[in-house]
Amino acid sequence: MTDFDRPGPQPREALHADLSADALDFLRRYGLHPDPEAYLAHGYVDLCLKAWPTAGGLPLRLATRWALWTWTTDDLLDGDLRAAPPDAIEQLTRSLLCVGSGSARPAPGDHPAVHALAELIRQTRATMPDHWWQRYQEQLDAWIVAARDKLVHYLQPGRTPTLREYLMLRPADGGMLLAAMWCELADQCITPHWSDPTVRDLLDAFSTCGILMNDLAGGSGEGETFNAVAARMADDGLSWEQARRDVSERLDAEERRFRWLYSAVRQGFHAGPPPAAGTATNPPGDLLLDTRRFALLLDQFRTALTAWTGTSTRYPARRTLRSVLIATWRAGGPRYRPHPRSLARFLAWCSGEPGPVLHRRATPAPDGRTSGAVVPSSGELAGAEAAVPPGELPLGGDRFPLVLGEPAFRLLNSLLDRVCAAACQRLRGDEAR
Structure with a gap:
């Protein structure tokens, strides 16, 4: 029996235990964090379950592993490598890009993140169609390059970006478009309208909401130079309180824009009731329904992320x-x-x-x-x-x-x-x- 053939939904308590065990095994097996138990105590499994309440089986596990890999690699590039020499950073970036594109396999001396990436790609490509993977690979490459550029040009020298520099780099570095595709993976519901103008606007609002929430929760204390609050302070000479208030108002506006666009997508692609969750593929006639469900998945992830960001002990x-x-x-x-x-x-x-x-x-x-x-x-x-x-x-x-x-x-x-x-x-x- 495959993961797609499970007879009915698994009880949430059992699903939480299974997903927690799988997440812990993933972090331990590849050495992605020195203290996996403490890392998961920040509530990442709860976040994934709330973001994808109808998902289960292998798709849910893969989406959760992608989230954990991305977040631990982001912490690596934001923190552990701040004192690393340029050649070490370039080597890691090159290895991630080559493995991500399929042009190379991990070398024995590569960072654990590279080995974990190779296994994730193998499992995901066996589960998802090629056109989805090509789209995901493009976003993954953009995220790796943006994270490298942020580290080299801003974090290591301790330089605060101008607002223009921040806006040019942060959307790719924020990784929210990757998160949008984790939603597709977890629920096995792929929108065929990714490039539709209204859907792109919805994705932009979704991305901006997640980025600004992270910037506000992370603060702008010592060493935190790359976020919206610091950029507003540097550009316009605002105080910390004024800049934070300005960013909070921008977040409120982006959330209103998301709700507006969410309604537009849900109504504009109307074609009857939404499909049942968890289907591996939908018939060609259900393409509009896939896009409606995709909008719902984005809203569920945004809601779960908002609650998690407001309570997680991740933030000092x-x-x-x-x-x-x-x-x-x-x-x-x-x-x-x-x-x-x-x-x-x-x-x-x-x-x-x-x-x-x-x-x-x-x-x-x-x-x-x-x-x-x-x-x-x-x-x-x-x-x-x-x-x-x-x-x-x-x-x-x-x-x-x-x-x-x-x-x-x-x-x-x-x-x-x-x-x-x-x-x-x-x-x-x-x-x-």
Whole structure:
């Protein structure tokens, strides 16, 4: 029995366990991350399952592996290779492009990402039609070259792009068109109208939404020079808060544009009810239905990505804020709790479960205490609140309602080590009671 012949949908709990095991095996087998368990703890499997709720079997596993390969390779090019010599970067780029095009096989000394890419291509080409693969290969090549250019021309020299430079490079580097084709792969529904003007506009809005969400969540702290916030600051002399607000407004506008175009595609390609999910191929008469379903898949991925970006512990600022929230509220009892207005501001952004973060930080100190943790003073809490511009934090009203200034982030980051362990001890005590 093949993956396409499964008798009915698999229960979501079992599907989550199976996909998590497959993702862990993929990362371990090719050595794509030094700590695969910690990497997957950021919620990547949950993101994929929410993005492709009707997918299953081999197509879902392949789409998830492509996502993990792309994200780990992006982290490699954004982080691990920042200090690498030019010849090492060119060698990796050349190997990825040659293996991607099928003109070469991985050499024994190639990076693990190259070996993983070769296996992914082999499995995917056995599953998807040639015309889809040719389209995917074009986007993959563009992404590899853009990621290399970003590393060499901006990240390594620490240079902030102008807004024009950012707009020329970021769409390809963002990889959202690859994500659009992961949707086709996962659901086995290929649009024949990829080049249609309205569909291209929809893809552009989809790409811009994902890119700006990532830029806002990643922030513009030290070393973060290639994002929309930094480009706006460099071009127009805006403050960090002003530039962030400007980018957030642009994201809101792009999401409205996506919804507008989504409705246009869903109605403009109307040809009856949408087809059943999970079919490997649809009859020629269902081409319009494929495009309607493709628009739905894009919307599902965008919605899942928005929720994940707003809660994932992938982003350091969010890990810090979650930990500080729990610590300041529970470590010292009522007399140390912040003003309700300040707590509401934190709660507006700091959703999600901080337990794993706190657990890793709760290590005994040599003198018997828990990492020497102390409760922050009221003056320190007041200083953190004062550093946040008033009016920037509407409770529950925005995707990223907490617009945190750099001084406040530095202060909160400095408090993390002092309060996390005490908070964890208090949480454990509450659970025991």
